[in-house]
Amino acid sequence: MANQRGILPKKVKGFRDINPNMNVLRQKIITAAADVYKLFGFEHWDTPVVEYADSLGKYLPDDQTTDKGVYSFRSPEKEPVYNTVGEELRHEWNNEVLMENHFLALRYDLTAPLARMYAETHWNDFLKGNIKEKQTQLFRRYQYGTVFRFEEKLEPGRFREFWQLDFDSVGTNDISADAEVCMILSAALEKIGVKRGTYLVKVNNRKVLKGFLLSIGITDENTEMNILRVIDKMDKIDLQGITEELGKGRIDTSGAGIKGLDISENIIKKIVVFLQSFPKNSSRKQVIEQLKGYSENQIIEEGITELAVIDTILTELNIDEERVIFDPTLVRGLAYYTGPVFEVESLQAFIDEKGNERHFGAIAAGGRYDGLVQNLLGIRVPATGASIGVDRLAELLVQTKQLNEKAEGAVIIINFDDKLMGEYQRIAAELRAENLRVEIYYGDQRQLKKQLQYADQKNCPVALLLGEDELKKGVVSVRNLKLGKELSTTITDKTEWKNRVQFEVERKNLTKSVLKILK
């Protein structure tokens, strides 16, 4: 028996159940942010949880493993393989259509599915030659939902399924749309309840970094991406660590050796000087002025010009450095960004269970990705947008006690006697007609104590008690559970406590009485 395989009732590691309190909070975050997105003209679209792995831009090996953090698996259904113009491929020897169980994947973000949706919509027009670059159609949508990442090492507080809340403008070269991203992030976070001064929208431009690296002789794209990947670790390893990783390599905290990029000392020095040269409290205009010192090529100049456009618009709207700053050292991980990048940093800290001060870091991020749709559609479609990390933000609001929502339970009707069920139902119906939430206790453990424990767990504000005696007298006993909880800390005498929190009302006045308590 003990050696038999068993089925354990367990959620999958890295996944979690969401309780009512967290759901209330999540709902508030989504509603508040969506309201702001709508205010800027974004529409609500949804895409499936499952997509063809190819469409998500991941190239999977031909076995059953997942590639870099994506959950993927073979479709249970054989489907044709297509060529680059959408025709079915055929076997050479018998001319039969080549069929395959294609790889499917759980979406790892909401941006790649957006690119797929946009490309799919315009694919036939593209094949017919009806759309061209620079004439792509504008499409602005917001979307929220769950996304999946298979992180092998799961850090505390991180999950493999989490919620994102995205807005994007596809089909626009206009840098005003990037300025708008900053406004929206700021407005959405404030509407959610993150107070001004406790967060910062940080902006950079990939062209600034690319142009700078070009100016010191980094022309190879691969090397550029590797360097950016190291710079992106600024928050985790310090400048010393970055210096080492750009050069000979370093030993991380666990003692493991991290291979270095083997870049020449001369160039490393220039990079480090650049990273150190922007004071934290610089104004946006100061950053722009300083960057002009590096302006040696067209790319960095474009980057600076775009930052200037963003600054101009934000300044027009009196959005100053309390909300949005420029940070020329900001990278943002994703490889597909091509222009402005955004990251919202929470400035708040909290004390964790071990008594350590912890920072939240990034709570939202985004950027311009002019190349992403091209992978699928074949023409360049400029786009920009950002995403709010719903779960991390919920955690922040809980930890900093800014929005500690606790779902209040229903009025509970204690179930004393099956014969009175009709009366319980009538009472419940009367109260519900007043839009009051009412639950009749249907549990199998009927002791009063158990029923009250249940009511306590569900945070019920009021209990109604009705047995044969009360029925004969034409009354119902009403117990104010909320008051009871408050008084239980100060009143120790049981009788006194009960006198204060429980009273009989005439049956006909019941609804009025409950309404009064709950008001």
Place this chain on the structure above:
Amino acid sequence: MANQRGILPKKVKGFRDINPNMNVLRQKIITAAADVYKLFGFEHWDTPVVEYADSLGKYLPDDQTTDKGVYSFRSPEKEPVYNTVGEELRHEWNNEVLMENHFLALRYDLTAPLARMYAETHWNDFLKGNIKEKQTQLFRRYQYGTVFRFEEKLEPGRFREFWQLDFDSVGTNDISADAEVCMILSAALEKIGVKRGTYLVKVNNRKVLKGFLLSIGITDENTEMNILRVIDKMDKIDLQGITEELGKGRIDTSGAGIKGLDISENIIKKIVVFLQSFPKNSSRKQVIEQLKGYSENQIIEEGITELAVIDTILTELNIDEERVIFDPTLVRGLAYYTGPVFEVESLQAFIDEKGNERHFGAIAAGGRYDGLVQNLLGIRVPATGASIGVDRLAELLVQTKQLNEKAEGAVIIINFDDKLMGEYQRIAAELRAENLRVEIYYGDQRQLKKQLQYADQKNCPVALLLGEDELKKGVVSVRNLKLGKELSTTITDKTEWKNRVQFEVERKNLTKSVLKILK
């Protein structure tokens, strides 16, 4: 080139994107139903999209195929195998922990994950012997979200990913909770917008069918399930088809042979008589009286008693046969039901594209499943609940024009001139401060015609036009797009039309003017 493998921008077959209109509708359905669920004391919980396949109660073969309509795949992570009491299993020869890439699955409904969540919560108490049957804890939750079924043959209007909206009471033997399911289904549908008289909550009890089959000599559970599966097809094949399938078999519409159950003619006759013997417009009490004629064993008697309890409560609350009827022929597909079963049938029809009248059939369903949690927890935990099919209901509301939500777009600011972007932004900010939705056109196709096409697509009510000329005059041109659309059918003269729908307002009166149009 043409023979190269291509990546087509395509959603997976059976999956779909949801547009803003459908999202508005879906949101309305969810909000309305959730409001009703809350009114009855259900709390909002969520569970992951991904679960261990074993937990969902499906037993998968050891290869990569999916079993009966479930999307499943190997976890990318090796984890221990456990025995029936939660200890790690070890290899016999080297005593190392047995590790495996367990099968994961996309949830195919919200009930199986609920059973997992409940069992997981109480698993340790169970191991310690702290909980026993008939002392299980009451747990009532509602949940909505997406579920996945791999249906090989996809009928029109069916999808492989769709939304459910469930409420369940776990840990209750009380049949009052089943009566409540009927009330909630009815109240939720009416709150959503399904009018009374256009739907029917149909109720049966598995014990009635089981007891009847027992009374005619069907004692084998397997045969019983097979017979029920055939009876369940009543809506699709008629009584003739059922007779054939219970006996020698039949030929379906496609000409394929369907194997029969080979039951004796005598028994088939009794089944057919039973199926025909309940007039459609019987009252609940009439059905109960008639069933008493079959009461030959304890099981059917239990079933009848439970139906009587449900009838009594509903009658107390004046919920009559306009809303809830008893139908002793109702099966409901799922094998795990053990007592009362529910199905809401829409009585509405619509005319499809081909001009045929079509019925919607079931829009919600549920039942009592006293054995489901037992599979995971080892003790019997009685439970009951139901689920509303969100997408099918949305389709019904659209087709019957009961709730034809069309998302209205934002006020659009036409983008004539980059130099005026600051002014566009100020106008937008002013209007947004009044909680008006405003979009500045950022698209790359700047011709006025293209911008107005875009506004039309997004159903924008108002366009604001501002170029150098207007700026100098201190005015903004306001075009009432909504009125324009209405008048375009009656006014053919372009100048007259424009005079009616477009006018200049002083810049300082702009907000007031737009507010007036939108009111």
